[in-house]
Amino acid sequence: MSFSPDPLPTLLASWRIQPPPDPGFRRGVRERLGAGVAGATWAAFARRRAPLVAGAFAVALIGGALGGYDHARARVDEDRARLASAYVAGLDARRMVPAR
Amino acid sequence: MTRNLILTLLLVAAVAAAAFGVAFVASGDRTLRVAARQGDALEWLRVEFSLDADRFAAVRRLHDEFSIECSVHCAAIIAARERSAPAAEIAALEDHCVGAMTAHFRQVAARMEAAQGERYLALVLPRIRGHTHQGAPSVRLAP
Numbered sequence: 001m002s003f004s005p006d007p008l009p010t011l012l013a014s015w016r017i018q019p020p021p022d023p024g025f026r027r028g029v030r031e032r033l034g035a036g037v038a039g040a041t042w043a044a045f046a047r048r049r050a051p052l053v054a055g056a057f058a059v060a061l062i063g064g065a066l067g068g069y070d071h072a073r074a075r076v077d078e079d080r081a082r083l084a085s086a087y088v089a090g091l092d093a094r095r096m097v098p099a100r
Numbered sequence: 101m102t103r104n105l106i107l108t109l110l111l112v113a114a115v116a117a118a119a120f121g122v123a124f125v126a127s128g129d130r131t132l133r134v135a136a137r138q139g140d141a142l143e144w145l146r147v148e149f150s151l152d153a154d155r156f157a158a159v160r161r162l163h164d165e166f167s168i169e170c171s172v173h174c175a176a177i178i179a180a181r182e183r184s185a186p187a188a189e190i191a192a193l194e195d196h197c198v199g200a201m202t203a204h205f206r207q208v209a210a211r212m213e214a215a216q217g218e219r220y221l222a223l224v225l226p227r228i229r230g231h232t233h234q235g236a237p238s239v240r241l242a243p
Contacts, residue, residue, distance in 0.1 A: 068123030
């Protein structure tokens with residue numbers, strides 16, 4: 001009785017996989033890793049979109065400051081006009097009526 | 101992702117609100133606001149035109165003196181109106197009142213530094229006409 005040698009080890013030894021190269025493989029891995037981290041913390045989320053987030057904060061800061069300044073100056077002007085009118089009116093005999 | 105986006109928007113809104121508040125407080129004029137709230141026009145004069153103690157005392161003295169003169173004008177105008185005096189007489193009284201007010205404001209301006217005095221006149225002279233109020237002369241604003 002003779003045994004024929006098992007062809008499997010030979011076959012496995014000669015087996016080579018040659019998949020087509022994927023140029024986006026590394027980037028895809030990095031993105032998936034990054035997405036996982038970004039989903040975990042806001043800091044990582046913001047770091048990944050640093051220019052956008054920084055821009056939004058800058059616009060908010062400048063816009064808020066300008067709005068506050070304008071609003072304050074408008075109120076100062078309004079107070080000034082009211083006080084000036086009251087001051088002049090308080091000395092205008094033509095506009096007085098007898099106190100009842 | 102959505103949670104972080106919402107958080108980002110909230111933070112941006114908070115930054116905008118904080119910047120608004122800081123700029124509003126820093127740019128406002130608290131003394132003017134207090135004077136307006138209290139209806140204190142003389143205090144407004146002191147602050148608005150940077151009057152030191154001596155100038156303010158002089159302005160207050162002029163103001164008090166003119167308030168008495170103004171009361172006399174007021175009484176004359178009211179008396180003329182109540183007895184239905186001729187329009188020309190009332191107009192003459194009112195012209196006299198305008199002249200006295202203008203002279204008073206110029207006297208007050210003369211007690212201020214030159215630039216402040218000019219600014220004061222530019223602010224008050226155009227307001228001589230077209231105001232209404234009731235009662236005795238006062239620098240208190242109506243509530």
